Amino acid sequence: MAGKIPQYFIDELLARIDIVDIVDAYVPLKKAGRNHQACCPFHDEKTPSFTVSQQKQFYHCFGCSANGTAISFLMEYLHMNFIEAIEDLASRVGVEIPRDASQTLSTTNQSGELYELMEIVTGYYSKKLRNHPKAGSVISYLKERGISGEIAAEYELGFAPAGWNNLITELGGSDGSLKRLLKVGAIIENEHGGYYDRFRDRLTFPIRDQRGRAIGMGGRVIGDDIPKYLNSPETPIFHKGRELYGLYQARKVLKNLDSLYIVEGYMDVIALAQFGIRNVVASLGTATTPEHLNKMFRLTGKLIFCFDGDQPGKKAAWRALENALPLIRGDRQVYFMFLPEDEDPDTFIRRHGKESFFDINMRLPLSVFLFNTLHKNIDIKSLEGRSEMVSKALPHLKKLPSDPYRDILIQELSKITRYQAEDIKKRLLELTPAASSKAPLKKRTIEQNKGIEKVRWIVRSLLHKPSLAVEIDTTESLKNFPSNGIIFLCELIEFIQSRPNITLGGILENWRGTKFEQRLQELSLEEEVFNEIEVTSEVFLDAIKSLIKTNMKEFELLKGINSPSELTDEQKSLYRGLQKSGLDS
Numbered sequence: 001m002a003g004k005i006p007q008y009f010i011d012e013l014l015a016r017i018d019i020v021d022i023v024d025a026y027v028p029l030k031k032a033g034r035n036h037q038a039c040c041p042f043h044d045e046k047t048p049s050f051t052v053s054q055q056k057q058f059y060h061c062f063g064c065s066a067n068g069t070a071i072s073f074l075m076e077y078l079h080m081n082f083i084e085a086i087e088d089l090a091s092r093v094g095v096e097i098p099r100d101a102s103q104t105l106s107t108t109n110q111s112g113e114l115y116e117l118m119e120i121v122t123g124y125y126s127k128k129l130r131n132h133p134k135a136g137s138v139i140s141y142l143k144e145r146g147i148s149g150e151i152a153a154e155y156e157l158g159f160a161p162a163g164w165n166n167l168i169t170e171l172g173g174s175d176g177s178l179k180r181l182l183k184v185g186a187i188i189e190n191e192h193g194g195y196y197d198r199f200r201d202r203l204t205f206p207i208r209d210q211r212g213r214a215i216g217m218g219g220r221v222i223g224d225d226i227p228k229y230l231n232s233p234e235t236p237i238f239h240k241g242r243e244l245y246g247l248y249q250a251r252k253v254l255k256n257l258d259s260l261y262i263v264e265g266y267m268d269v270i271a272l273a274q275f276g277i278r279n280v281v282a283s284l285g286t287a288t289t290p291e292h293l294n295k296m297f298r299l300t301g302k303l304i305f306c307f308d309g310d311q312p313g314k315k316a317a318w319r320a321l322e323n324a325l326p327l328i329r330g331d332r333q334v335y336f337m338f339l340p341e342d343e344d345p346d347t348f349i350r351r352h353g354k355e356s357f358f359d360i361n362m363r364l365p366l367s368v369f370l371f372n373t374l375h376k377n378i379d380i381k382s383l384e385g386r387s388e389m390v391s392k393a394l395p396h397l398k399k400l401p402s403d404p405y406r407d408i409l410i411q412e413l414s415k416i417t418r419y420q421a422e423d424i425k426k427r428l429l430e431l432t433p434a435a436s437s438k439a440p441l442k443k444r445t446i447e448q449n450k451g452i453e454k455v456r457w458i459v460r461s462l463l464h465k466p467s468l469a470v471e472i473d474t475t476e477s478l479k480n481f482p483s484n485g486i487i488f489l490c491e492l493i494e495f496i497q498s499r500p501n502i503t504l505g506g507i508l509e510n511w512r513g514t515k516f517e518q519r520l521q522e523l524s525l526e527e528e529v530f531n532e533i534e535v536t537s538e539v540f541l542d543a544i545k546s547l548i549k550t551n552m553k554e555f556e557l558l559k560g561i562n563s564p565s566e567l568t569d570e571q572k573s574l575y576r577g578l579q580k581s582g583l584d585s
Contacts, residue, residue: 005086007510009098010071011499013086014506016093019057019070026077041077042066042298044256056464057505060525063331064298067525069505079211081111082512114184114237117171118214121186122206124170125158125199125217135159137222138203145267146350151274155249156206160199160219167197185216185232199230205266207238207284208248210295215243218266218284229265231285241289244281244296245269251299253278259302262288263345264316268306271346275354288320293327304363306337308344318373321366325399328366335363367409370396371416386417390424397424398431454547455485460523461535461543462492463504468540469496477548486551488516 020036023029029036029052040050040061049063060067066076074085090097129135129152138159142152160166168187172178178195181187187195202219209215216232232238246269250257261280263269272280279300283292288305296303305320307313317336324334339348339362349357364372374392379385393413400406410428414421462468475490495510496502504524511517 005083005097010086010509011502011506013089013093013095014057014070014503014509015501016095017070017089018054019059019073019505020052020054022070022089022092023052023059023073040064040066043301044258053504055503057503058508058524065525066298067521069509071509081211111237113180114235115213115215117180118184118186118206118216118237120171121167121181121184121217122156122158122214124167125160125204125206126156127158128161129157129159129204132159132161134161141203141222145271145346147270147274151270155246155270155273157270158204158206160197160202160204162201164196164200167199168195183235185235185238198232201225202230205245205270207232207243207245209243210248210251212248212252213237216284218245220266229285240284240286242291242295243284244292245284246273246281247295249273250279250281257300259304260296260300261345262296262303262305262320264307264313265344265346268345271349272357275349275357277349277354277357287316288323290323290327293324297327297332301331302333302335304335304337306339306345309338309341313338317369321369322396322399324366325396326401328405329401329403330405334366336366336369337362338364367412370409371412375416380416386419389413389417390419390427394424394427394431398428454543454550455489456523458540458543458547459489459492459520461540462496463507463520463524465535466496466502466504466507467500468535468537469493470500471537471541472497472544478544486547 020029023038024036027038027041027050029038030048032048032051034053034055036052036054037048038050038052039045039048040063042050042061043064043066045063050059050061050066052059058067058069059073068076070089071082071085074080074088075082078085078088080088087097129138142157147157165172167181168178172181172187172195178187182189182195186198188198189195199217199219201223202221205218205220206214207216207218216235216238218232219230221228221230231240234240244262245266250260257279259279261272261277263272263280263282265282269280269282272278281296283289293303303324305317307317317338321334321336328334339345343351345357371393374396375385375389378388378392380389390413397406397409397413400409410421410424413419413424469492472493475493478486478490478493492507496507499506508517508520508524511520
């Protein structure tokens, strides 16, 4: 009986394997000081920036920011899920995975059933395209657009016949089957408790994740019915904001992706594939999300968004630009293509051909699209217009990471507006939340910020050198200050103390799937953690004492506030906690 894998087993498993051996089996590593290096397996590069630390049992690419443990590596490189990665590592060291008997069916097993069901649904609709007597209209539609049988088969195009219960009749033989079909979004429950097929009289497009698992479905109506396109709803295995149509097929055909085209529709992907353009994906009826962008940037440094030239297309492009700004840096390029009005990639390439689609003059670099859009309807020749242009540009420049690319954009804005680049940089620094007009609150904020930075430094030091935790006799003094950061710090210290030989990799795995996972990942990537910068016991303990002192100062300031309404919820919690501890006497 499958159940949850106990955390103690994951800790012991990570202690028995060596990440260097795991990675080296797939990516040949070379010794570089205390660490090992290679060209990154997750993006194209000529100079090695992929580093594996044997001491910390952790890998990190300084080029694309890929990072994680041995478990993460198997999940990313071999496209395994978490359970599969654990099973793989366990088999390497010859141990059996214990299961938590309190859970009769793991989430993973439930998901596995849903993947299998979606595979069956995909096969059902694909078969109907080949042999259903009413599939002629869909086949004619594909032929009119020049789609070959080979491309239709590769993308597993299908046909959902007209009628309310074709799929239900085929696969919904029991209440359990109906519930599972409902769970994957293949059928819909009506207000009377009955069920009917979601996809009816449509060309179907199976959606696969990067591992090739069937996770959802898209459908296009052939006649004049609405909606024109229909997608699977959000389900336990399908999340529109994470997945990209066509990515699985693109990676299957192309070993290396020099670039990726992002289009709006299923048929755009299919039409471009027919013309031999295989590095194409489509978002699934939603705006391009940061998660989409991160996924694509892991595969290539060049993204080309291709939108219709109408107003909705330009709005979609602007949303993509805004989401891309925080992720842009020198080795990443984003372009925007706007097709003539009443054209989409499907119609354009059939009408004008492959060479016209590749015409570089159709592409606008992100910087050009940004500034062209911002100074639209602004008289850039007037003083007022140039001032307005700077004001409009600043919030967007603020989103960019500190990088030479941002400096270049600042210089370009300076040329456009004749406003000094140094003055623009000063204005950027001023774009911070307004401070409170009440002096005591401002002072408290400063003390709080000091405390936050000290907690960050201490956590970062523990990630770098977990053995520092044994230097702390007790966390009771820290527990007197019940702020969120300190509560977590105490948990981290006690966790490490209970596992004296834990590594950075083991720490990260313990908090996988929790609200602290992302923050720990970010801290683990900071230079002080991955590089061998020594933190002595004396310095570490001084930081703990300083943190306690800073929180005592904060408490003294809280005691001086007459009105409780002036306090934030966290300050109120801190004050109540300190009162209980007796520190306010």
